[in-house]
Amino acid sequence: MPPSRKSDDSDLSLMAQAVRRRIWVVGLCLVAATLAAVALTVREEKQYSATSALLLRAAPDVEPQRTVDTSLQLLTLPAIAERTAEQLPGVSAGEVEAAVESEQRGESDIIEIVATDSSPERSARIANTLAEEFLVFREEGERERLRSGRIQIVERASPSSTPVSPKPVRNIAFGALMGLVLGLGIALLLEQLDRRVKRQDDLADATGLPLLASVPKRKAFDREHLGHGSLSPAETEIFRLLRANLRYFKTKGSVKSVLVTSAGPGEGKTLVSLGLALAATTSGERVLLLEADLRDPGLSRVLGLPATGGLSAVLTGDGTLADAVTAVKAGELAEGVGDATLDVAPAGAIPSNPTELVESQRMSDLIAQAEAEYDFVIVDTPPVLVVADAIPLIFRVGGVLVVSGLGVSTRTSATDLAEQLERLGAPTLGMVANFAEHTGRSYEGYGYGRPPDLMQSSASSAAKSN
Numbered sequence: 001m002p003p004s005r006k007s008d009d010s011d012l013s014l015m016a017q018a019v020r021r022r023i024w025v026v027g028l029c030l031v032a033a034t035l036a037a038v039a040l041t042v043r044e045e046k047q048y049s050a051t052s053a054l055l056l057r058a059a060p061d062v063e064p065q066r067t068v069d070t071s072l073q074l075l076t077l078p079a080i081a082e083r084t085a086e087q088l089p090g091v092s093a094g095e096v097e098a099a100v101e102s103e104q105r106g107e108s109d110i111i112e113i114v115a116t117d118s119s120p121e122r123s124a125r126i127a128n129t130l131a132e133e134f135l136v137f138r139e140e141g142e143r144e145r146l147r148s149g150r151i152q153i154v155e156r157a158s159p160s161s162t163p164v165s166p167k168p169v170r171n172i173a174f175g176a177l178m179g180l181v182l183g184l185g186i187a188l189l190l191e192q193l194d195r196r197v198k199r200q201d202d203l204a205d206a207t208g209l210p211l212l213a214s215v216p217k218r219k220a221f222d223r224e225h226l227g228h229g230s231l232s233p234a235e236t237e238i239f240r241l242l243r244a245n246l247r248y249f250k251t252k253g254s255v256k257s258v259l260v261t262s263a264g265p266g267e268g269k270t271l272v273s274l275g276l277a278l279a280a281t282t283s284g285e286r287v288l289l290l291e292a293d294l295r296d297p298g299l300s301r302v303l304g305l306p307a308t309g310g311l312s313a314v315l316t317g318d319g320t321l322a323d324a325v326t327a328v329k330a331g332e333l334a335e336g337v338g339d340a341t342l343d344v345a346p347a348g349a350i351p352s353n354p355t356e357l358v359e360s361q362r363m364s365d366l367i368a369q370a371e372a373e374y375d376f377v378i379v380d381t382p383p384v385l386v387v388a389d390a391i392p393l394i395f396r397v398g399g400v401l402v403v404s405g406l407g408v409s410t411r412t413s414a415t416d417l418a419e420q421l422e423r424l425g426a427p428t429l430g431m432v433a434n435f436a437e438h439t440g441r442s443y444e445g446y447g448y449g450r451p452p453d454l455m456q457s458s459a460s461s462a463a464k465s466n
Contacts, residue, residue: 015188017437021198021407022187029183030176037175038168046163049116050124052131053155056109068104071111071151075102075134083133088125099126110154120159127157195410200433203404206411207418212401212430213242215272217437231278231334239279242272243376246399246429255398255429257367257377263385263413267405268434270298273380274333276401277344281330282337285375288325289344290367292393293382294354297347303328310348314366315357321345321369343374359392367396385417391424399429406435 019026058067074080081096088096101114113134115127131153138151197203204211215238247254260276262269270293277289291299294312299305305326314324330340351357358381370377379397381390394400400421404414421428 017198018191019184019187022190025187025190026180026183029186030179033179033182034172034176037172040175041166041168041171044166045118047116047118047165048120048123048160048162049114049164050120050127050157050160051115051155052113052127052153052157053105054111054113054131054134055152055154056111057150057152058109064109068109068111071134072102072104074137075100075111075113075130080130080134080137083137084126084130087129087133088122091122091126096126096130099123100130113157115157116164120161124157124159131156195412196407197404197409197411197414198407198437200406200436202411203406203409203414203431203433206414207402207404207431209402209418209428210430212245212432213238214433214436215239215268215275217406217435231275233335236275236279236282236334236337239272239275240283242276242432243279243283246276246401256371256375257379257397258399258401258429259379259381259390259393259397260401260403261381261390262383262403262405263409263417264383265296265386267383267403267408269383269403270302270380272401272403272432272434273378274299274302277342277378278330278334278337280376280378281340281342282334286373287342287376287378288370288374289342290370290377290379291345291347292358292363292379292389294347294351294357295382295387295389297350299344299380300346300348303344303346305344305346307346307349310346311366312348312351312354312357314345315360315362316351317362321366321373324348355387355389355392358389363393364396367393371398384420385413394421394424394426397427399427401429402431403434404431406433406437408435 054071056064056067056071058064076097078093078097081093081100084096085091085093099115099117101116103112103114104110105112113127113131115123115130117123117126135151135153197206200211200214216235246258258276260269260273273289277287280287289299291297291311293299297307300307300310309319310324313319314321324345325343326346327341328344330337330342333342357363367377367379377397379393381393384390402417402421404417418428
């Protein structure tokens, strides 16, 4: 088994990918926290501040800073708050203490008395009254006044028309920041709790299988869009690369038939089967796409094929392989592939005994006949870990191709599938990482990556010049 590849993605890049996958969580938290900040800001009562100022004149033998510090301590005395409250009807001493803050203005001998209240007029009265009562308090202590120096009011407080709180811009910015941090934290936590495999390197590590191709996550690859000329030349080239890997997989010869399966539903095995068949067909090979998923014939639904006849009819003895085959124009499925046709043998009507039919000798003979008549046979089967229908077919084809959907398959299911195939002794060729964030390759330099409209424009220009 080849050594697993080391990821060249940095931790920051992995975190960015995790956040991008769960950007809705970040957005939801950001919006919710911002709206909460707006609601709290609207409901918060407005507060107004008013400031009065005292100038201290220290005694000649007293250090000025000591006088300032002493006055700041005296301003916090409950006695000063009580004296102030007695001069203000309806205001308690506790409300005065809660409303007032005193601080030195810079390095000067001035002390500011800042009062904050829901009423601008009352905040000014509290600041001015406390300053006045402090002067009276100091004058009553004659000895202290003579020893510490003099004090006077140099600025009286006046009502302010501008509230100091709430601060809408600050609150909303803080709420948005908290929402962003919370969203990022939740997104990363959910990423840790999510056991789905999201990176192709992790997928290869979980299975130990060689990675043959990475199919990008594109809207054109959705089941609803397949069968409507959706594959661009660049997208078709990805499947051509897969076909080339399969063709030269063994030194003793190419693989004539491939069984395509997955661990569970929704991982895109039908997409890969169809894309691989198109790539082989447009390369000049005679290809048969055999829909052996008799329980859930998704390929028939995608291509709009009738739910009659088909493989189930052949396996029950009603018709031959030629009767079950339907020719599908490749140009209806992909762009720029010419007039090639793809032979498809749809599942037909859903039988009551699908397991018995696929493990019958008639099914084995049918695959052998297809390998004799076609250059390449692709068998689309049900998920191996869901039903047993695919297991009998594993030993009737040249190789098994595992499809794992990134963001769909869990590490446990991918590991279980690889272990089961190993226990069975299946001729496993490798795996395809479906729904990849990026393929890790660029076709820009060779013109494959240009948008379809540019490709068509170039083709039209070339035709006109000729």
